[in-house]
Amino acid sequence: MMEFSQQVCCSEVKVKVGRGVVKEIESLPGRKCIVHPKSIKPELKADLEVEIEDGESGKDIKNAMRIVDELLEAEFTRGDYLVAIGGGTVLDVAGFSASIFMRGLNLVNVPTTLLGMVDAGIGGKTGVNYGMAKNMLGTFYQPSLILEDISFLDTLPEEEIRKGMAEVIKYGLVLDKELYDFLSLNYSSILRKEQNSLERVIHLSALNKLKVVAEDERETKGIRVVLNFGHTVGHAIEAGSNFQIPHGLAISVGMVCEAKIAEEMGYAEEGVVEDVIWLLQLFNLPISPDQLKGLDKEQAVKSLSKDKKRRGEDILMPFPTRIGSWRGVKIPLETLRGFVVQCLGDGT
Numbered sequence: 001m002m003e004f005s006q007q008v009c010c011s012e013v014k015v016k017v018g019r020g021v022v023k024e025i026e027s028l029p030g031r032k033c034i035v036h037p038k039s040i041k042p043e044l045k046a047d048l049e050v051e052i053e054d055g056e057s058g059k060d061i062k063n064a065m066r067i068v069d070e071l072l073e074a075e076f077t078r079g080d081y082l083v084a085i086g087g088g089t090v091l092d093v094a095g096f097s098a099s100i101f102m103r104g105l106n107l108v109n110v111p112t113t114l115l116g117m118v119d120a121g122i123g124g125k126t127g128v129n130y131g132m133a134k135n136m137l138g139t140f141y142q143p144s145l146i147l148e149d150i151s152f153l154d155t156l157p158e159e160e161i162r163k164g165m166a167e168v169i170k171y172g173l174v175l176d177k178e179l180y181d182f183l184s185l186n187y188s189s190i191l192r193k194e195q196n197s198l199e200r201v202i203h204l205s206a207l208n209k210l211k212v213v214a215e216d217e218r219e220t221k222g223i224r225v226v227l228n229f230g231h232t233v234g235h236a237i238e239a240g241s242n243f244q245i246p247h248g249l250a251i252s253v254g255m256v257c258e259a260k261i262a263e264e265m266g267y268a269e270e271g272v273v274e275d276v277i278w279l280l281q282l283f284n285l286p287i288s289p290d291q292l293k294g295l296d297k298e299q300a301v302k303s304l305s306k307d308k309k310r311r312g313e314d315i316l317m318p319f320p321t322r323i324g325s326w327r328g329v330k331i332p333l334e335t336l337r338g339f340v341v342q343c344l345g346d347g348t
């Protein structure tokens with residue numbers, strides 16, 4: 001078992017990685033409400049259990065309010081715990097409920113997908129989709145404990161491992177060249193779910209993400225935006241498919257598009273796009289919108305203006321400069337639109 005912690009503003013975030021760490025829930029003080037999807041039945045004692053729909057359609061304000069209602073009904077207090085167990089969608093909606101109930105009760109995240117373990121469970125962004133846009137309602141609210149229990153991955157299909165790897169590749173491309181190299185050399189053992197490789201991937205991802213979050217928890221200093229690389233186009237792709245295209249696949253294509261824009265605008269060194277494509281392909285991830293089913297490109301382009309990095313007519317884009325490095329560039333939304341039309345229209 002591996003254990004580390006990070007101070008984020010006013011709270012300490014503890015992370016435990018290993019097989020069986022989910023058992024730690026039993027020693028939490030206070031009452032516990034476990035929120036989980038139907039497919040994951042935790043064999044853990046709890047004072048309250050709330051089963052919610054997972055997937056993108058579960059990231060809905062009605063589900064968030066249902067959790068709140070159950071907490072109210074069971075007379076939970078701020079000293080009690082909400083334990084969110086599930087993939088990224090469950091963690092996002094349950095975290096949102098935890099943050100608004102009495103202005104916040106203790107939150108413990110137990111991700112059960114790789115994407116949840118490397119990204120969604122960490123960093124305190126919570127939210128639900130609203131108005132045909134991703135994560136439109138949400139809060140920044142840190143879990144006090146993140147239990148990364150590798151044993152959940154035993155049942156996770158390879159397809160879901162690959163989606164999670166898209167976020168890991170993101171860290172390698174813009175933050176961590178050593179991680180990029182590690183992924184290039186170890187892709188087959190990762191996809192075979194070898195425990196040491198998975199633990200390394202989860203550990204390095206958590207360290208990379210928490211370091212950024214500690215510097216700019218609320219995305220106000222132009223630092224946390226780096227975690228959004230690939231997401232301007234990725235979220236547009238998700239919206240343009242009525243949220244049928246999964247997040248990991250959408251941001252995979254999004255990273256290729258945004259790297260191309262960075263290269264065309266002269267911010268990225270020549271060759272970066274090939275390096276992005278090469279690593280994504282090793283993990284059998286899509287690199288072109290033509291590999292995604294059910295995308296309405298016009299709808300996708302229309303939704304670009306809902307990106308949370310937009311300020312007035314400009315949008316702050318985190319662009320890769322070379323592998324492992326990045327810079328923030330403010331570009332007019334109109335310019336971005338032109339590039340995205342080209343990228344979604346032409347494939348790669």
Ligand SMILES: NC(=O)c1ccc[n+]([C@@H]2O[C@H](COP(=O)([O-])OP(=O)(O)OC[C@H]3O[C@@H](n4cnc5c(N)ncnc54)[C@H](O)[C@@H]3O)[C@@H](O)[C@H]2O)c1
Nearest residue numbers: 055087088089090112113115116119120125152155156247
């Ligand atoms: N808050 C953040 O910082 C953050 C970061 C990245 C992504 N996200 C969000 O996370 C969501 C994507 O998360 P996701 O990819 O985990 O999707 P998900 O929650 O829909 O889970 C994917 C699938 O895996 C299944 N599943 C979950 N655990 C399983 C297990 N142990 N074994 C077998 N099947 C299992 C689920 O039932 C679902 O079908 C998106 O909504 C994205 O916006 C949030």
Ligand SMILES: O=C(O)C(=O)C[C@@H](O)[C@H](O)[C@H](O)COP(=O)(O)O
Nearest residue numbers: 119123125134135224227228231308
């Ligand atoms: O933690 C962050 O910051 C991220 O941007 C991580 C992303 O991978 C994640 O998909 C996040 O939910 C996107 O947030 P949004 O602010 O663009 O809605």
Ligand SMILES: [Zn+2]
Nearest residue numbers: 167231247251
């Ligand atoms: Zn993401």
